Amino acid sequence: MLSSFYKTFSLNNLKEDKPSGQISTLLILMIVVILIMILTTVNLGQLSLSTTNLSNVADNSSLYLASQLATRSYSIYRALGNSTSKCQSGGWASVFFAVVFAIVAVVVCYFVPVLTPYMVSIAAGAGAVGGAVGAAYAGTSVLQGAIQGGIIGASIGYGVSTGLETGAGAGNSLAASEINPALLEAGAPGVTAEQIAQYSALSAQYMATGSTIGAVAGGTLAASTATYNAYVADQNQAAAIAAASRMLNGLPNYDLYRESIFLQIFSQTVDDPNKDIDTDDLNGNGLIDEKIPHFLNYWSDRIKYLKGVIPTLESITDTFINGTLEDFKDYIQNEIEGTVDESYGSEGMPATSYTPGMLSKIGSEENITQNGSIAEVAEGLNLGFWDSQTDGSLEGIINGFNNFISEVEAIQAIDIGRLASNWQTYIKNFYNEDAGEKTADGATITDYYTTLEEVKGYLKDWQAEIVEGRNALPSCKMGNLTFSLEGSGNDCEPCGSTYCANDCIVSSGPDKSSIPCKFNFTLKGGTLDYNIDDEITPALSDIDTLIGKISNFQDAIKQYAKDMQNTYAAIESGYGGLNPATYSWTDSRGEHSIKAEVGNYQLASTITTSSGSWLKKTICVRMVNYSDDGTNSWVQITRQDPKSKDVKSGKISLGMWNPFFSGTITKKGKAYYSYDKVGLTN
Amino acid sequence: MGINKDRKNTPILEYTILAGIIIVFLIFVFQLRTGDINLSRAIFKDLTGGRYGVQKYIDWEHFQGLEVNVGATYAKFSTEKEKTGYKKAFIQSFSRGFKGAGGKFQSFINWRIASKENNQVIVAADYHGRSKTLLFTLSSAGKKKLTSLQWKK
Numbered sequence: 121m122l123s124s125f126y127k128t129f130s131l132n133n134l135k136e137d138k139p140s141g142q143i144s145t146l147l148i149l150m151i152v153v154i155l156i157m158i159l160t161t162v163n164l165g166q167l168s169l170s171t172t173n174l175s176n177v178a179d180n181s182s183l184y185l186a187s188q189l190a191t192r193s194y195s196i197y198r199a200l201g202n203s204t205s206k207c208q209s210g211g212w213a214s215v216f217f218a219v220v221f222a223i224v225a226v227v228v229c230y231f232v233p234v235l236t237p238y239m240v241s242i243a244a245g246a247g248a249v250g251g252a253v254g255a256a257y258a259g260t261s262v263l264q265g266a267i268q269g270g271i272i273g274a275s276i277g278y279g280v281s282t283g284l285e286t287g288a289g290a291g292n293s294l295a296a297s298e299i300n301p302a303l304l305e306a307g308a309p310g311v312t313a314e315q316i317a318q319y320s321a322l323s324a325q326y327m328a329t330g331s332t333i334g335a336v337a338g339g340t341l342a343a344s345t346a347t348y349n350a351y352v353a354d355q356n357q358a359a360a361i362a363a364a365s366r367m368l369n370g371l372p373n374y375d376l377y378r379e380s381i382f383l384q385i386f387s388q389t390v391d392d393p394n395k396d397i398d399t400d401d402l403n404g405n406g407l408i409d410e411k412i413p414h415f416l417n418y419w420s421d422r423i424k425y426l427k428g429v430i431p432t433l434e435s436i437t438d439t440f441i442n443g444t445l446e447d448f449k450d451y452i453q454n455e456i457e458g459t460v461d462e463s464y465g466s467e468g469m470p471a472t473s474y475t476p477g478m479l480s481k482i483g484s485e486e487n488i489t490q491n492g493s494i495a496e497v498a499e500g501l502n503l504g505f506w507d508s509q510t511d512g513s514l515e516g517i518i519n520g521f522n523n524f525i526s527e528v529e530a531i532q533a534i535d536i537g538r539l540a541s542n543w544q545t546y547i548k549n550f551y552n553e554d555a556g557e558k559t560a561d562g563a564t565i566t567d568y569y570t571t572l573e574e575v576k577g578y579l580k581d582w583q584a585e586i587v588e589g590r591n592a593l594p595s596c597k598m599g600n601l602t603f604s605l606e607g608s609g610n611d612c613e614p615c616g617s618t619y620c621a622n623d624c625i626v627s628s629g630p631d632k633s634s635i636p637c638k639f640n641f642t643l644k645g646g647t648l649d650y651n652i653d654d655e656i657t658p659a660l661s662d663i664d665t666l667i668g669k670i671s672n673f674q675d676a677i678k679q680y681a682k683d684m685q686n687t688y689a690a691i692e693s694g695y696g697g698l699n700p701a702t703y704s705w706t707d708s709r710g711e712h713s714i715k716a717e718v719g720n721y722q723l724a725s726t727i728t729t730s731s732g733s734w735l736k737k738t739i740c741v742r743m744v745n746y747s748d749d750g751t752n753s754w755v756q757i758t759r760q761d762p763k764s765k766d767v768k769s770g771k772i773s774l775g776m777w778n779p780f781f782s783g784t785i786t787k788k789g790k791a792y793y794s795y796d797k798v799g800l801t802n
Numbered sequence: 803m804g805i806n807k808d809r810k811n812t813p814i815l816e817y818t819i820l821a822g823i824i825i826v827f828l829i830f831v832f833q834l835r836t837g838d839i840n841l842s843r844a845i846f847k848d849l850t851g852g853r854y855g856v857q858k859y860i861d862w863e864h865f866q867g868l869e870v871n872v873g874a875t876y877a878k879f880s881t882e883k884e885k886t887g888y889k890k891a892f893i894q895s896f897s898r899g900f901k902g903a904g905g906k907f908q909s910f911i912n913w914r915i916a917s918k919e920n921n922q923v924i925v926a927a928d929y930h931g932r933s934k935t936l937l938f939t940l941s942s943a944g945k946k947k948l949t950s951l952q953w954k955k
Contacts, residue, residue, distance in 0.1 A: 264875050265891030272867035272951070273850070277905025422954035514819050 132541050174757050174787040177388045181799055182755040182789030183382050185721060186728075189753060193724040197795035200743060207740035254732070264533075277322055295750040348647045363402055364416060372433065372541045375426050378718050382701050383419070385716040390415050392705035392712070398402075418703060422695035432687045433540040436447035436680065441532060441539065444676040449528040451669055452521045454478045458488060473785035474572035478662035484518050492580070497659040498637050500648035501589035505582050510735065520575070543684050545725045551681035552727060563729035563740060569677050572670050579663050586663075590638050590646045597633035599626045599778040625650050698757075710762030719754040724795075750790035814905045820842030838946070842925040842938040844946050850907045855888045855897075861947035868952060910936060926954065 130145065150192065200206040201335045364387070368379055395411035402416050455477035462472050480492035498506035498514055505513045531539075539546075548554075552567040559565060599612035601623040612624035614631035626633045627650035638646035638656075645654040697701045700717035707742070724744035763783030792801045843857070849857035862885070865872040872892070879885045909930045916926035916937060923946075925938040939950035 264894045265888035268867065268870050268872055268875060269892035269895030269897075270899040271899075272870055272872075273899030274903040275868055275899075276936065276951070277900035277903030279905075279929055346878075 131420055139522050170759060170761070171601050171785050171787070174389065174759055174785050175383055175789075178755050178757050178789035179800055180756075180789070181381050181384050181716075182753065182791040183798065184384055184754060184755045185377065185718060186375055186748070186791035186793035186798045188380070189721060189724065189748070190795060193743065193795035196724050196726065196743045196746065200741065204746060205740045205742040207738050214482060234276075257299060259397060287401065287492055289691070293658070296672065299577075364419045367420060368535070370430065370541060371423070371426060372430065372543070374544055374723060376541075377721070377723070378699060379423065379426065381718050381755060384718045385755065386415065386419070386714060388706070389714045389757065389759060390703055391706050392703075394705055414705065415703065420694065422701070425695050429687055430537075430540065431542060436535050436683045436687065437540040437543065439586045440676065440680040441536065442706040444673065445528055446532070448669070448673045448676075449525050453525055455492070455666070456518055457485055458490070458492065460487070474788045478659075478666060479514070479518055479521070481514060484515070493655070493659040493662045497656055498582075498585055499595075500655065501586065503582075503585045503589050505578075505585060512581060514582075517575065517578060544723060547681050547684060548725065548727050550677050554727075559742070560730055563731040563738075566728050566730045566739075567676050572674050572677075576667050576670050579667050583660055586656060586660055587644060593638040593646055594634050596635075596637035597631055598627045598646060599624050599631075623652070625652055700702060700758075711760075712762070713760045715758040715760070717756045717758075719752040721748065721752045747792075747794035749792045754788060754790040756786065756788040758784060760784050835914050838915060838918075838923045838940055841940065841946055842927070842948070843913055846908050846910065846927075846938065848891060850905065851899045852894050853894055854890055857893060859947055860889075860951045861941055862889065864941075864949050866950045866952070884893050922949070 197204060231257070239649050273381040323337040364383055365380075368376055369382065371379060392413065392415055394414040396414050396417050397408075398410050398416075399408050400420070401408050401422050453787045456479045457472055458480045460474050462470050474487075474489050476488065476490045476492040476495075478494050480488045480490065482488055482491055483493040495506075495514060497503070501799060507513070509518075510516055532657040548567065550568045552565055552569075555567045555570045557565050597614060598617065599614045602611050603615045612626050612628075614626045614629065615633075627633070627648065633650070635650060636646060639654065642654065644657045644660055646656040647653060648655050700715050702713055702715045704711065706711035706712070723741055724746040726741050727744055729740045729742055730737055731740070740762060761783050790801045792799055809816075817835050838929050845856055845859045848859075862876045865876070876885065876888060879888055910927040912926075912928040914926055916924040918924070921942045923940045923942060925940065927936050927938070928934070929936060934955035937950070937952045937954050938948060939952070940946045940950045
């Protein structure tokens with residue numbers, strides 16, 4: 121039979137005079153030619169499809185990136201009262217407010233870019249920013265009650281879920297995009313629960329209906345998901361890609377944006393048929409013996425790798441917020457409020473004793489019954505910083521530190537995980553290497569670190585004022601203590617000199633010393649009363665201590681910023697590279713790879729600037745990096761497929777796969793954005 | 803004559819007493835059925851109205867509002883001042899948030915008992931126009947209090 125078959129279809133028939141065999145052979149040859157033509161057509165079609173697909177993916181991915189960045193810009197823009205900056209006149213302490221604002225307004229506003237349903241839940245939590253900032257002044261319980269009540273009420277009113285991951289620290293993982301601009305006016309201590317809830321509701325409506333920018337983001341995601349679904353519907357892998365999206369949760373913010381774009385790209389371009397056993401149940405369906413795309417394993421490993429840095433970030437942040445910051449806050453609080461010790465009196469009765477702190481000042485707090493060392497000297501010598509209402513006055517410094525204490529408490533109410541994953545947003549408010557430089561409009565960039573330097577300057581001015589005041593005093597008239605037989609105690613016998621036994625200060629008689637007066641036996645000492653105890657030297661010494669504590673705290677701030685940056689820098693490469701990221705696979709056609717790259721995009725964040733003189737200082741919270749023209753907000757995709765691959769049928773070559781094709785297709789999409797616009801650019 | 807009259811009145815009196823007992827029984831049963839619903843409605847109405855008095859009908863230590871674990875937060879406060887501050891702020895904010903989001907108490911209709919088991923009763927109310935159902939969980943142990951407020955999944 122084979123012999124007969126060969127005789128019928130052999131190419132030799134074309135040479136021989138066998139008409140029937142010639143026809144069969146010719147037919148076979150024609151079929152081969154047609155097959156080659158079909159293959160070429162299919163191949164070209166496939167190339168065309170790949171090119172078009174890649175172009176679409178690059179466009180919608182860049183648009184998606186720009187949308188996310190714009191949404192972030194927009195949220196800060198709204199938080200700043202529909203402006204790119206928010207200023208308030210005030211002293212150095214306003215910087216503290218700026219820092220907590222930056223943290224609460226942006227960090228608490230936690231967008232999960234790839235999971236748009238969360239946008240709605242964010243809506244329900246809206247208003248928390250206003251609450252967190254404003255109610256921080258009203259106390260933690262009121263703050264949390266207002267936030268939680270507002271969220272639940274607004275959510276029910278709107279008919280949505282809160283989507284909060286709240287546990288014991290509820291109010292921590294709040295999400296919002298709205299802030300009452302009034303909160304930024306003049307310190308805004310009097311924010312009520314009603315205002316908080318009102319803004320909760322407004323934001324719920326705003327977010328649930330969706331802003332233009334949000335819609336763009338949602339739209340592109342929907343488009344991409346639809347495309348992907350079309351690819352994989354028959355393989356039921358939509359759940360797998362949803363699982364891949366979920367893995368992104370908790371990534372540091374900058375990583376989150378980049379990886380969400382990579383996922384978008386890979387999910388639309390990778391057509392790797394390879395599968396693995398889902399031993400880790402990555403798709404979360406409870407089955408561990410089914411097969412899932414190999415890509416999901418790659419993605420899981422990549423995200424795990426990137427998340428590896430999170431515990432370090434959290435640990436550093438926790439140490440700073442609940443260690444360094446807490447300790448400094450406690451120290452300042454004690455020095456302002458003093459301490460009350462409970463003990464038992466001589467007859468065993470309970471008794472309390474009050475010890476003022478160095479910054480205690482009668483009248484500044486209800487419980488302060490005695491001036492501290494600095495207030496005592498400032499009042500006794502009637503120094504300039506005693507009754508002045510300027511920034512550098514005692515009152516000004518106390519008020520500033522009191523604001524600092526409130527704002528530290530507000531920061532501490534935020535979940536450490538959230539703080540750590542958004543550290544890039546607020547870190548420059550703590551420590552900005554550009555501090556001291558001028559912005560375009562002449563304002564000076566400042567930060568926590570610089571502000572504390574300013575405070576130290578005021579404290580040094582106090583010291584100079586104290587020394588100057590002390591030097592201007594008359595010398596104390598000293599005497600020797602003598603026991604008085606007639607009186608009930610000791611008398612101070614004038615010795616006729618300011619250098620005598622230094623036992624006492626003459627408080628009566630013709631040689632009565634005037635007070636306050638300075639000691640001649642010390643360079644700094646002096647007394648405010650007839651008690652020979654030196655009040656001036658301890659005040660100077662206390663200020664030295666305070667300056668030292670502030671310096672240590674400044675060092676800790678600087679170290680915190682550097683530690684965070686160094687930790688982040690540790691993520692260099694791995695699992696396809698940080699950026700670009702490459703995914704490769706091999707199938708029956710050969711080796712393929714997709715390389716996805718995202719531009720050097722910047723996240724909108726805030727910095728603080730100060731301008732004006734010490735008499736009328738203006739502190740501004742400014743949004744930076746809130747727009748781009750496509751220079752940095754771009755996405756590039758490179759697809760590498762086999763080229764010039766021989767397509768064979770047995771030993772016979774049917775033609776070359778991709779004979780005229782380099783095997784590489786590269787497409788780049790660029791998008792512009794600002795807080796009020798998003799679009800593709802050329 | 804008098805005896806006859808008495809005999810004639812006796813059944814009427816008996817019927818009246820019997821009818822009274824039946825009515826009281828029915829009211830009792832009806833109250834049993836509607837008491838939890840009325841309590842839930844009253845609590846929700848007061849919450850949406852921002853009336854602080856409702857605080858005594860909320861089991862603050864265990865209260866779960868949607869995904870927010872209110873009880874866990876509340877438990878952190880050690881002083882009465884803090885607790886009172888929290889409750890006041892919560893109730894006021896709840897009301898403002900609810901109204902501000904466009905919510906109306908009247909939109910919650912079809913109040914009914916969804917389930918009754920062990921120590922808790924769940925009352926359901928449909929949110930007209932939103933196609934959602936809000937579930938109120940009341941604890942039966944001791945004085946009835948609201949322990950949970952959840953959307954039906």
